[in-house]
Amino acid sequence: MDRLVIPEPSSEVMIRVEPGRQARGELTLRNAMHTMPVAFRLxxxxxxRFAVRPHTGILAPLAAVTVEVVYLASAAPEGPSGSGGGSRGEDAFLLHSVVAPGAAVKEPVTALDSVNPEWFSARRKQVFVDSSIRATFVGASVAARLVAAGAVEALREVLDRSEPEWRSADAADxxxxxxxxxxxxxxxxxIVQVLLEYGADADKPSRGRTPLETAAASGECLIAELLLANGANPAGSDALHVAAAAGHNDVLKLLLAKPACASPASSSSASFSCSFTSIDAAGRDGKTPLRLAAEAGRRDTVKALLAAGARAEARCGTDEATALHAAARRGDEAVARLLLSHGVAGTAAVRDVAGKTAFEVAAEEGHGGRIMDFLGLGEAILAAARKGEVRSVRRAADGGASVEGRDAHGWTPLMRAAFKGRTDTVRDLIDRGADVDAADAEGYTALHCAAEAGRADVADLxxxxxxxxxTTTAKGRTATEIAAAAGKSKVVRLLEKSGGMGRKDVSEKAAPAVAKGGSMDRRRRGRKGSSGAIRFGGGKEGFEAAAVTVGWSH
Structure with a gap:
């Protein structure tokens, strides 16, 4: 027999080191003798370096005692058994044991911490010494040091030795x-792969950010792939927004291609469901990925998002601005052109919460030159349409201005030209694809505008x-009724021939409309700032001045 006392379950003392907790472990010592009591000292x-409680005692035959080992050093250990996982003498223990035939043992374990030290004297030949016991450090603090040191195998050893209920892979430093x-x-x-193998939660936030967001911020596509494969949910984080702002297009494309899953990858197929991340979803700051990319001047990222279906006209943030507003604020012509080329009609005319278009934002920021010319196309085509300047309309449209752009009141160039009776301009806009039935917020179309103003030629066109x-307005009035109420008999006859309301129906409905004094012309003129005027140098203002500013007036 080489020992009288056997350490259980092994010769290792697992010392768990966690932030804010006392580092401690336990070891069971069992008397291997069937008939004789044994005294021990650990x-x-x-x-x-360590405190042992109890450190001495007498064990009855086959009895056992659990001793507590407390780590006393102020600094956390670096690894399982020292730095790099190697054994260190300072983490060892000496277990002395001796047969105590004359000891009176009333309990399975007696005389704790009070055995006579002379019993373990080297002069006594029957004393057994076991020097194989070692402290092995596990826990979050140890694992964090190993992660920081990049010690993959030592980290795996710590996780292997940790109890499952500790969830060490999910621990924090x-x-x-x-x-x-x-x-x-x-x-x-x-290391990410090792932690995921041991059950780390791929979606668990750390100091307000998920692992997927951290990977997106640093452009780590492989790590993002690992996280997604282990249940990370793009829809539950701002990873797409972070990647867009940082311009990490590989990660961005990966996130757009992957489904956002409601359950971890380990879930059964019966409970596993996925839905794709919304590319226009607002992040924690209220902004879309497209706007964040535009704010950072990430041209390639903007292009990738637009190709994936991001809406250039989407308003977001507390200022309810678009990505085009962001590009205008930076004076970024390249990004602005991208946004307008992929946006729906009227993107340039979208206004933020302060009522400003991208053109007005660029002017406010003092940006001159080409971006002002480019963004001013929307304002210029509206002004040119109102004045009937066909050549200016063509130049603005050829330069990229949308024929469906709108002013502050929702009027398109076609509606402006129709109201002013600019027949040639109306014809040119229609030839360029202008929607003849486009309506403003009150339901007025170009035909309603022409009817009230008595523009028979335009109405006919x-x-x-x-x-x-x-088509009726929001108040249920047709163009025929509006023309009758305004006394535009020529337009009324034209509309009747086209299949509009009969004269009797018109006269019955027109009277109350006239009584209300609801002339659209008066309503438009009566609104303060209805022209959507912008102050320019030289004392000129309004949409008419926009055409002059960009150099297209005649």
Whole structure:
């Protein structure tokens, strides 16, 4: 027999080191003798490094005692058994044991911490000494140090030795960083994989940011792939927004291609469901990925987002601005052109919460030159349409201005030209694809505008190009009724021929409309700032001045 007392379950004392907790472990000592009591003494090789309670005692035959080992050093250990996982003498213990035939044992374990030291004297030949007992450090603090040091195998050893209920792979260090967040921040895909193998939560936030967001911020595509494969949910984070702002297009494309899953990858197929991330979803700051990319001047990222279906006209943030507003604020012509080329009609005319278009924002920021010319196209085409300047309309449209752009009141160039009776301009706009039935917020179309102003030639042109004479405004009035109320008999006859309301029906409905004094012309003129005027140098203002400013007036 080489020992009288057997350490259980092994010769290792697992010392769990966690932030804010006392580092401690336990070891069971069992008397191997069937008939004789045995005295023991357990001491650390380096006094002051560990405390053992109880450190001595007498064990009845086959009896056992659990001793507590407390780590006393102020600094956390670096690894399972020292730095790099190697064994260190200072983490060893000496277990002395001796047969105590004359000891009176009333309990299974007696005389704790009070056995006569002389019993373990080296002069006594029957004393057994076991020097195989070692402290092995596990826990979050140890794992965090190993992650920081990049010690993959030592980390795996710590996780292997940790109890499952500790969830060590999900632990955090003293600063609140999870191990996974530390590994992602260090760009260590190998450590990320080890942590995920041991059950780390791929979606668990660390100091307000998910691991996927951290990977997106640093452009780590492989790590992002690992996280997604292990249940990370793009829809539950701002990863797409972070990647867009940082211009990490590989990560961006990966996130757009992957489904956002409601359950971890380990879930059964019965409970596993996925839905794709919304590319226009607002992040925690209220902004879309497209706007963040535009704010940072990420041209390639803007292009990728637009190709994936991002809406250039989408308003977001507390200022309710678009990505085009962001590009205008930067004076970024390249991004602005991209946005307008992919945006729906009227993107340039979208106004933020302060009522400003991208053109006005660029002017406010003092940006001159080409971007002002480019963004001013929308304002210029509206002004040119109102004045009937066909050549200016053509130049603005050829330069990229949308024929469906709108002013502050929702009027398109076609509606402005129709109201002013600019027949040639109306014809040119229709030839360029202008929607003849486009309506403002009150339901007025170009035909309603022409009807109230008595523009028979324009109304005839609109009707011949598919305008619907029966379309009603928000208040239920047709173009025929509006013309009758305004006393425009020529337009009334024209509309009647086209299939509008009969004269009797018109006269019955027109009277109350006249009584209300509801002239659209008076309503428009009566609104303060209805022209959407912008102050320019030289004392000129309004949409008419926009055409002069960009150099297209005649």
């Amino acid at each position: 001491q650390p090789a380096v006094r002051g 003293e600063s609140g960083h999870t191990l996974l967040d530390l590994a992602v921040g260090l760009r260590r895909a190998d 609109l009707l011949k190009n598919g305008a619907n004479a029966k």
